[in-house]
Amino acid sequence: MKKSSFLPLLISSSFLLLGCQDMVANSVPKPSTTCPGNNPSFSIEFFKTNNKGERYSPGINHVILFNPKSPSLDFKVNVGLAHKIYAKDGRGNFKRQYIPKYFSQLIADENSKLNGKSPIAAINADYIDTVNKPQGLNISRGVEYSGAFKTKRSSFGISGGNPRERIATIDTGRRGANFLNYNLVGGNGRFYKQGQFKDICKALGEFACKGATNRSMVAVTSKGYVILLVNDVKANSSIQTSAINKELLPSQFDDVLSGISRNNCLGKIQEGMLFDGGMSPGLFYNNKVYVENFGPIGSVFLIYKK
Numbered sequence: 001m002k003k004s005s006f007l008p009l010l011i012s013s014s015f016l017l018l019g020c021q022d023m024v025a026n027s028v029p030k031p032s033t034t035c036p037g038n039n040p041s042f043s044i045e046f047f048k049t050n051n052k053g054e055r056y057s058p059g060i061n062h063v064i065l066f067n068p069k070s071p072s073l074d075f076k077v078n079v080g081l082a083h084k085i086y087a088k089d090g091r092g093n094f095k096r097q098y099i100p101k102y103f104s105q106l107i108a109d110e111n112s113k114l115n116g117k118s119p120i121a122a123i124n125a126d127y128i129d130t131v132n133k134p135q136g137l138n139i140s141r142g143v144e145y146s147g148a149f150k151t152k153r154s155s156f157g158i159s160g161g162n163p164r165e166r167i168a169t170i171d172t173g174r175r176g177a178n179f180l181n182y183n184l185v186g187g188n189g190r191f192y193k194q195g196q197f198k199d200i201c202k203a204l205g206e207f208a209c210k211g212a213t214n215r216s217m218v219a220v221t222s223k224g225y226v227i228l229l230v231n232d233v234k235a236n237s238s239i240q241t242s243a244i245n246k247e248l249l250p251s252q253f254d255d256v257l258s259g260i261s262r263n264n265c266l267g268k269i270q271e272g273m274l275f276d277g278g279m280s281p282g283l284f285y286n287n288k289v290y291v292e293n294f295g296p297i298g299s300v301f302l303i304y305k306k
Contacts (some may be wrong), residue, residue: 136186
């Protein structure tokens with residue numbers, strides 16, 4: 001009698017325990033598949049935001065967000081050359097005959113292809129000097145195409161090696177580890193360093209600070225994601241300007257990038273710098289040029305789908 005009365009109690013208790021376990025399991029937050037930083041298979045996405053970093057279809061900030069560790073992506077740097085990239089002369093040295101090229105040319109010429117494929121995304125990068133040579137540190141898949149400021153200005157890069165071991169870096173000059181010097185593009189105006197934001201308005205000068213306010217920039221987050229951003233009211237997309245949706249002053253870089261990082265679960269912004277501004281910003285994604293200015297540029301950073 002005691003055994004028969006104990007058995008239903010045991011069975012009931014077991015179901016109650018399992019039910020509680022299900023309730024606890026269901027109450028634990030699951031990684032969101034809609035928040036890129038919580039999605040382990042996330043690779044790349046394009047969207048627009050306002051100056052608070054909130055997704056906004058008429059936004060002025062054109063954003064490409066990507067995971068450098070994604071095995072479905074690959075990368076390359078292109079520069080303005082009068083010959084094939086990586087071509088060598090009769091002595092076996094890499095040729096570097098520079099000519100002026102525009103964003104639309106650098107993302108579509110023969111040198112923009114990787115393993116026969118055209119890029120799916122691109123952003124303008126380095127400045128160009130008076131003889132059409134890039135000014136900063138530019139390395140395309142291990143081959144250098146650099147200028148006089150390669151040890152003085154910051155550059156952005158994606159390392160080589162196994163995709164799952166790739167690292168995005170922003171630093172001045174060549175990196176200490178050789179595998180980090182695989183794809184680098186020169187820039188200027190570093191406004192985040194080791195997680196600390198700095199308003200670089202004075203360093204840019206009056207014109208670049210307040211006159212030419214269209215911006216092209218890159219940031220790396222604490223979780224290793226990369227944000228490419230171009231802010232330009234002359235974009236080839238619908239924009240509704242407002243107090244929180246207009247061209248950026250340097251003091252506002254933190255607002256928009258921190259907002260993007262927070263709203264997409266990317267961690268905190270660790271490093272950030274400007275690319276060539278003024279008449280040069282350009283952004284391309286999925287067969288559409290969203291921004292293009294009409295000044296020749298030193299280099300572009302290109303992204304490919306494997």
